[in-house]
Amino acid sequence: MAKPFSPKVVTANALIEGDVVYLTAQDAWTRDLAQAELLEDEAVAQDRLLFGASQTETVVGVYLADAVPGATGPEPTHFREDFRRTGPSNYFHGKQAELSDV
């Protein structure tokens, strides 16, 4: 039996800034994983991936990353995605600093 589909988000890096972005249900890119659209159906996920990947003037390196529903929105399941949504651990740089500015 095929492995059951695990929920995903569409993620990439922004072309200009290079930082991590996620696709929202409103077809926009957000810097905040919690605002991303959680895709629980495999066919829909593939469709959303194609949509994201077609935006070559905005984003680079589009892929599907595992995520699970959390209290405020999607949350990562793997530590790599956790670092991507937060920033490096040696300096308070990247998203952890930028999101707290908002």
Add this chain to the structure above:
Amino acid sequence: MYNYNEFDAAFVAERNKQFRAQVERRVAGHLTEDEFKPLRLMNGLYLQLHAYMLRVAIPYGTLSGRQMRQLALLAEKWDKGYGHFTTRQNIQYNWPKLPDVPDMLDALAEVEMHAIQTSGNTIRNVTADHFAGAAADEVADPRPVAELLRQWSTDHPEFQFLPRKFKIAVSGSENDRAVIKAHDIGIQVVERDGEIGYRIIVGGGLGRTPMIGKVLNEFVPQAELLPYVEAVVSVWNLLGRRDNKYKARIKITVHEHGIDDIRARVDERFKAIRPTFTGIDTALFEEIKAAFAPPAFKEASTALYETAYKTDPIFRSWADTNLWAHRAPGYAIVQISLKTPGETPGDASAEQMRVMAEIAETYGHDELRISHEQNVILPHVHKSDLPAVHATLKKHGLATANIGLISDIIACPGMDYCALATARSIPIAQQIATRFDELKLEHEIGEMKIKISGCINACGHHHVGHIGILGLDRAGVENYQITLGGDATETAAIGERTGPGFSADEIIPAIERIVYAYLDLRESPEETFLAAYRRAGMAPFKEALYEKKEAYAAE
């Protein structure tokens, strides 16, 4: 130091102009990422986990004060106020924005620097002994050779699409401080009957298949060096496997064909191309060599140094650890540690870069070096100036006395930055350094090289660390494998795996157990960790790691 001639300057300016137009076309949507990616990589621009990363070449690790100041400017103006010095004597900026990169490259060109061939399947930045031109044990300065190779390899039409990347390192001394046996080609300057020549080592490398390089030729005369190196790269360019990137490096080619077969092919190729080198290369070499003439060393009393050494214990401790023997009387080589416990190995703030530039200009004949061990070197400082140099370094967090000790750790950026990483390296380095600083055991332990990589590609040189640590992803959790007995010097060796890895929580106590086992079993304080490991073997360390955990638990 070598200065760009008109050709160098025009070439870099032209490349920068091209790249500026390429970035504009990418941003405007006229180039796809597939089209743009090889172009940005040719100019040292990567896309990593959180941002772009610009890797700037520091040829053979040599910088002037002015160049270091410009690196500080880049850090401040277009990055987050710091830069990261790497194990290949480069500097990396972790946060540039794409439209700013052409301006960064133009700023680099102002001080004769660039990011060309710091990525891609080309001949990369040629590295050298960081004590070049200063070490007491040197046969000859390796940098003229490195510069000759830099000029020859930059934009060399035959070598822009190699099977894989290609790394060359040059040492001018029998004591190898440039890891020449773990490079695609390692070159050692040697002397035979009064004649300078080169021992050529080939097929070394780390990564997923670590190999110690083998001697391809014991003595290549000066006049034949460039055609000989070209013959080596040329043979590999045709023979190297392009079907499998994991088997493409020359170490695999040498392994599969055998060193004798490769030697025969190189000799044949050499015969064919030797006549095409008409002597311009040797004339150029003489010109380059003149540019690396040693500075005018001063003659002065070293009384100030001796007084400070006797009266100031902090200065003495720093002098004992961070200085190295210089060839000129009254002089010392100063190593500035970028490994303060708790800090990121290899990082320097813009302010620190300016301080080091200032010291170099005032006291160090305007020369700085970056070591593959991610520290900064002042190659020529008169001993009478050392107290003043130390006082200034101390004010700026640059006087950590730990060179060659357990907290002087090499660490790659790991998963804190790198898109290829499978685990983090930096926090492990920070924790080990902090822990042994707390234990106050560092000087008791003595010479110890810990090297950490956050993936199998081994940018952190873990295979050749006395203790090597490799961070992996084991079922979604960071896991750290330990190797022991690696050696990056002229007695190069690949470390041996101890056994199963350790979680991020377990790795620091595991390293402690290894260290305590060493302190227990060494025959005297003079027996280094590496010597003790070579004598006693893996067994006692394995036992401490896996069987006698309680006996070595932290007190």
